[in-house]
Amino acid sequence: MKLGARSINSGQGGSLSKHERIAHSKITRKFKSAGQQLLFSQGKRGEVSDANGVTYTDFVMGYGPVILGHSDDQFSEILSRYLVNGVMMPGYTTFHQEYLERLLGDRPKDRGAYFKTASEAVTAAFRLAAMRTGRLGVVRSGYIGWHDAQIANSLKWHEPLHSPLREKLRYTDAMRGIGETEPAANWVDLRLESLAELLDRHKGLLGCFVFDAYLASFTTPEVLRQAVAMCREAGLLTVFDETKTGGRISPLGYDHDNRLGSDLIVIGKALANGAPLSLLVGDAELLAQAERARLSGTFSKEMIAVYAALATRDILEKPVGDSPDGWAEIGRIGTQVASVFTAAAQDAGVGSLVGARPVLGGGMFELVYHDDTLLGDKERREALLAALTGAGILLLEGHPSFVSLAHRDTDWADLHDRARQAFEEWNTSAGAGRG
Numbered sequence: 001m002k003l004g005a006r007s008i009n010s011g012q013g014g015s016l017s018k019h020e021r022i023a024h025s026k027i028t029r030k031f032k033s034a035g036q037q038l039l040f041s042q043g044k045r046g047e048v049s050d051a052n053g054v055t056y057t058d059f060v061m062g063y064g065p066v067i068l069g070h071s072d073d074q075f076s077e078i079l080s081r082y083l084v085n086g087v088m089m090p091g092y093t094t095f096h097q098e099y100l101e102r103l104l105g106d107r108p109k110d111r112g113a114y115f116k117t118a119s120e121a122v123t124a125a126f127r128l129a130a131m132r133t134g135r136l137g138v139v140r141s142g143y144i145g146w147h148d149a150q151i152a153n154s155l156k157w158h159e160p161l162h163s164p165l166r167e168k169l170r171y172t173d174a175m176r177g178i179g180e181t182e183p184a185a186n187w188v189d190l191r192l193e194s195l196a197e198l199l200d201r202h203k204g205l206l207g208c209f210v211f212d213a214y215l216a217s218f219t220t221p222e223v224l225r226q227a228v229a230m231c232r233e234a235g236l237l238t239v240f241d242e243t244k245t246g247g248r249i250s251p252l253g254y255d256h257d258n259r260l261g262s263d264l265i266v267i268g269k270a271l272a273n274g275a276p277l278s279l280l281v282g283d284a285e286l287l288a289q290a291e292r293a294r295l296s297g298t299f300s301k302e303m304i305a306v307y308a309a310l311a312t313r314d315i316l317e318k319p320v321g322d323s324p325d326g327w328a329e330i331g332r333i334g335t336q337v338a339s340v341f342t343a344a345a346q347d348a349g350v351g352s353l354v355g356a357r358p359v360l361g362g363g364m365f366e367l368v369y370h371d372d373t374l375l376g377d378k379e380r381r382e383a384l385l386a387a388l389t390g391a392g393i394l395l396l397e398g399h400p401s402f403v404s405l406a407h408r409d410t411d412w413a414d415l416h417d418r419a420r421q422a423f424e425e426w427n428t429s430a431g432a433g434r435g
């Protein structure tokens, strides 16, 4: 039976609609049609359908994990073959071992600790840092998870550096693990002078530097190399958080590809085509502390996600079309998607206001606002998202969007037409050019 937004019990007495049973956070509430929140029922390749049977081109891809596409036949077939081995053993398995061998083949000195979510892996990095340095404070740059010390007093990190919306402090209530003796300092503007100032202001209190690799698209490898060196010099453990980028822009992500040499990297999201898997990777001597730090929980040794990660790698390692491997092909696809949106905005007459750009090689892309008034106007930006949803396109706004290998089947002319219609609709109904 298809579920709509109607009430389970339409009688009086304030019964809940089916949607209302789910406790949402803001990000799970993003997509609406005719004022009603979308409830999804199925995904196939680069598309998802909602409970009313409406199909959308999906550039959210579960916020990044779905790297091959929804219900990919080859992935499902490999995954189901693995399942005969069971899903959880008393400890880690040959499958966990095999996956790390394949992932870390180029990094012979490294080990990996298994988690389900990147928030867990970052919390683990914080603990290792505190054990090594005796200091609980952290310097953060970017969204690094939802646990208290990761998110408390943080910013709208995905906004461009000059956006008026970027610096508004958020999540200021009811958070533990931050305070005078354990500061969670934000490196906001990515200037080395500001980082030096933070390291000096909180001298002796900071044990860990964590950087969201997505923000590398706002600066250069050289600045980041110097940032890592400055933090090391000040005695901090350095962590490159490749949750969005690892397994997406390349097998291991930005730090590895640019040889930045951070002490630890966190990878997550795109490793297992939607199955929950995250890893903390670093040299054996540091990861040997995992035992003393008790870095695991019941589900850390769960096997379905590892099977899914092995299947995902089997597929991505092979050439696709003219690309040498799946990661390169995904970069090509995202670059094409961005150029379609830019062309559609131009054809709709709003090219001076908005366009799109590939991020870090094209595994992700994002909308860019060329007009500062529009950049600071959340309402008009959200109206654009709604117009795109109305044209059957789901993407993220104020956040990078994600492509998958399955998007290589996209009918580009059709995507262009629907995007152009959305930009035109937005331009007339939301007054895109008002300012």
Ligand SMILES: Cc1ncc(COP(=O)(O)O)c(C=O)c1O
Binding pocket: 063, 116, 117, 118, 119, 120, 122, 142, 143, 144, 145, 146, 212, 213, 241, 242, 243, 244, 268, 269, 278
């Ligand atoms: C850079 C980064 N770090 C950490 C996280 C948290 O990951 P999770 O939602 O798996 O806990 C995210 C999630 O979006 C992220 O983008």
